[in-house]
Amino acid sequence: MSTQETNIYVACLSAYNNGKLHGAWISCDYTTVDKIQEQIDAMLAESPEPDAEEYAIHDSEGFGKFKVSEHADLEELVELADLIEKYGDAAMALTEYETDIERMKTLLEDGFMGKYSSKDEWAEEFLTDTGLLPNNNLVRLYFNYTAYARDCELSGDVQFIEYSYNKVFVFDGHI
Numbered sequence: 001m002s003t004q005e006t007n008i009y010v011a012c013l014s015a016y017n018n019g020k021l022h023g024a025w026i027s028c029d030y031t032t033v034d035k036i037q038e039q040i041d042a043m044l045a046e047s048p049e050p051d052a053e054e055y056a057i058h059d060s061e062g063f064g065k066f067k068v069s070e071h072a073d074l075e076e077l078v079e080l081a082d083l084i085e086k087y088g089d090a091a092m093a094l095t096e097y098e099t100d101i102e103r104m105k106t107l108l109e110d111g112f113m114g115k116y117s118s119k120d121e122w123a124e125e126f127l128t129d130t131g132l133l134p135n136n137n138l139v140r141l142y143f144n145y146t147a148y149a150r151d152c153e154l155s156g157d158v159q160f161i162e163y164s165y166n167k168v169f170v171f172d173g174h175i
Helices: 013-017 033-045 074-087 089-094 101-110 119-130 137-142 145-154
Strands: 007-012 023-027 055-061 112-116 158-162 168-172
Touching: 007 013, 007 033, 013 055, 023 033, 033 055, 033 074, 074 089, 074 101, 089 101, 089 112, 089 168, 101 112, 101 168, 112 119, 119 145, 119 158, 119 168, 145 158
Parallel strands: none
Antiparallel strands: 007 023, 007 055, 112 168, 158 168
């Protein structure tokens, strides 16, 4: 679970085009598209310009590196907010490399292999769990986990996303 809040700032275009700032910050957490649209409609109804109908998203927060456009699909934003809430930093890390929300959802739900402090830690745990590395301390002492992790990444078997300090998220490269 994430403690990150996802919000968008929605501005009234009629007011904006007439040199007035009018808008509202709207939360995308734990909500539906209909509820966001209700808040947008309420903001437009309170516009200093008569008959305001159009809006644009002028700012956002909590979506990581995901580029929220002025006319972003509200359904996608709600879905991304749900992924960030459910998967926390793993979803935030994916926003640095993925722009397709459906692909992010698939990777998080079907291809997420865990969070580690390093690629080496992942390699050692993976080899131990799968039984590929003999239970021999001498072999383990001399095994090159860095090279193994690099080879797995270069072959496309896994995708590593280094995020923040001491966090490496691992995803199945075949998803």
